[in-house]
């Protein structure tokens with residue numbers, strides 16, 4: 001089954017062609033980092049405009065790289081939500097038009113299910129049931145994937161997403177955008193024990209995450225110690241990163257112990273973070289659970305992961321009508 005999928009929920013325009021939902025024939029990602037960098041964060045209006053400009057060439061490139069023509073396709077997949085409404089609409093309109101013009105089935109996919117499906121595009125896909133920690137610029141949530149297409153929410157952020165915290169702290173430290181990769185790089189030269197930031201809710205028993213407290217602490221530290229030397233910036237970056245990693249890993253280990261589920265998928269843009277990958281893998285060895293982490297290029301937004309999730313839904317008989325609409329706050333589970 002040959003399927004073309006489109007992802008445009010935030011600031012990457014992406015299209016992919018997959019065979020049988022697992023073999024990636026192409027996965028074209030057009031990043032908008034250059035558009036948003038001057039603002040230190042994604043500007044929704046600029047994002048949807050750029051999607052409009054590049055969506056057709058991105059789809060054409062995905063087809064060319066896969067060596068596939070539109071009439072060869074068996075179906076179309078698109079990210080329906082959650083995400084920026086104007087951005088989602090560009091992908092949804094494109095996918096609907098293609099499905100209508102070629103008379104082929106269409107299905108909408110939850111972006112977070114897409115992130116989880118990145119783990120099925122590796123040589124070592126997880127077996128159900130598994131836990132999935134989805135950490136990105138817009139989301140931080142821990143799911144229990146009980147069976148294919150069946151998810152339960154264990155915990156989620158009460159305020160900022162982990163990636164958002166990386167981006168905001170990078171802005172406070174004047175490091176640039178997107179913050180995650182830059183903080184990771186700068187942190188290599190810093191001491192993670194130099195500054196003690198609060199680990200939110202470590203004492204309460206909630207499975208939820210919170211990152212606004214640590215962001216505020218960094219902001220106060222920067223104000224109090226300005227101007228920061230290069231060495232101090234590295235120490236702050238390392239200490240902040242260390243605290244976020246600790247928070248994410250602790251909640252995940254706790255969920256493993258409470259549910260008894262022995263497999264964990266780490267995915268989403270922040271899963272590209274080296275120290276987070278290492279820390280979770282180490283906990284897995286220590287506590288006897290298996291950790292599945294897709295390669296970084298599949299952790300950040302891309303259409304291949306969405307196409308993988310959508311192909312399974314098409315194979316299960318799911319269909320979207322041409323009245324399908326983008327949903328900014330689409331949920332994966334209650």
Ligand code: KG4
Pocket residue numbers: 010135136137138139162163164166167178179180181184268269270271272273274299300301
């Ligand atoms: O999944 P993604 O590409 O887009 C969303 O769905 O949000 O995630 C983007 C986020 C950004 O906040 C970015 O700073 C973060 O992922 N990120 C990282 C790293 N690479 C990307 N955060 C920490 N360390 C990284 N190496």
Ligand code: ZN
Pocket residue numbers: 111115136137268269300301
């Ligand atoms: Zn994402």
